[in-house]
Amino acid sequence: MYIGCHLSASKGYLAMGKQAIELGANTFAFFTRNPRGGSAKEIDEKDVEAFLKLAKENNFGKLVAHAPYTMNACAEKENIRQFAIEMLKDDIRRMEYTPNNYYNFHPGSHVGQGAEKGIEMIAEVLNMVLKPEQTTTVLLETMAGKGSEVGRNFEEIKAIIDKVELKDKLGVCLDTCHIWDGGYDIVNKLDEVIAEFDRVIGLDRLKAIHLNDSMNDIDTHKDRHEKIGQGHLGIDAITRIINHPALKDKPFILETPNDEAGYAKEIALLKSLSN
Ligand code: FE
Ligand code: FE
Ligand code: ZN
Numbered sequence: 001m002y003i004g005c006h007l008s009a010s011k012g013y014l015a016m017g018k019q020a021i022e023l024g025a026n027t028f029a030f031f032t033r034n035p036r037g038g039s040a041k042e043i044d045e046k047d048v049e050a051f052l053k054l055a056k057e058n059n060f061g062k063l064v065a066h067a068p069y070t071m072n073a074c075a076e077k078e079n080i081r082q083f084a085i086e087m088l089k090d091d092i093r094r095m096e097y098t099p100n101n102y103y104n105f106h107p108g109s110h111v112g113q114g115a116e117k118g119i120e121m122i123a124e125v126l127n128m129v130l131k132p133e134q135t136t137t138v139l140l141e142t143m144a145g146k147g148s149e150v151g152r153n154f155e156e157i158k159a160i161i162d163k164v165e166l167k168d169k170l171g172v173c174l175d176t177c178h179i180w181d182g183g184y185d186i187v188n189k190l191d192e193v194i195a196e197f198d199r200v201i202g203l204d205r206l207k208a209i210h211l212n213d214s215m216n217d218i219d220t221h222k223d224r225h226e227k228i229g230q231g232h233l234g235i236d237a238i239t240r241i242i243n244h245p246a247l248k249d250k251p252f253i254l255e256t257p258n259d260e261a262g263y264a265k266e267i268a269l270l271k272s273l274s275n
Helices: 011-023 045-057 078-095 115-129 154-162 176-181 188-201 235-243 262-271
Strands: 002-007 062-068 101-103 135-140 170-175 208-210 251-254
Touching: 002 011, 002 262, 011 045, 045 235, 078 101, 101 170, 115 154, 135 154, 135 208, 135 262, 154 188, 170 176, 170 188, 176 208, 188 235, 208 235, 251 262
Parallel strands: 002 251, 062 101, 101 135, 135 170, 170 208, 208 251
Antiparallel strands: none
């Protein structure tokens, strides 16, 4: 299986690769820039080169980079939306230093404009930033539906994809905590939820999984991640998720509240539960 967690990008790619290996991981996630601010470090080509070699030698799966939380492609304020466009353009450019990986982002929050308007604005931004020559696949993350988040169900994700021209550059990252909080019963009806994803979006779009337990019950739209096996999903449901035929070959990224030792433990546990 491909499993990893969020790592700090402050020491560069090679440092993340080495840390991933120490934790027992063979993929990882990282913020492309300060998750709350927006500043980005310029890329050191030697560092990237050394990382790519290490990743190849250790059979790493695809990386799942994460855009900053502050990015809002459907902000009502034009300057905030412009900032999102600039960040996306620059992140996609920088992702090409590590070709053929994934770049995940939260579609946005429509803040009172309505989901339909939000969907339109997000697609418009994607049509501005996606390039035919890019090797990076941009992933829309399934959201918990907290506040005015767009992407609160499979239909909203599909509606964005439908409006984007370069669809082959787009995929979906399924967050298990978010869809549970969003009302999808992956504890008791995993097969049905996956069938619904296939019917609405298409399983060919599913590229990565954010593997998180949830502090809250189904349909609560809270988005509070819990450690694996300690939340409302529980270890049995999580075991079924990591072994499901439609999911098991995707990169699983942990975004659980853990320190390094905690992540290493979760990674070891999940590997032991993977068939
Ligand atoms: Fe996320
Ligand atoms: Fe997530
Ligand atoms: Zn979350």
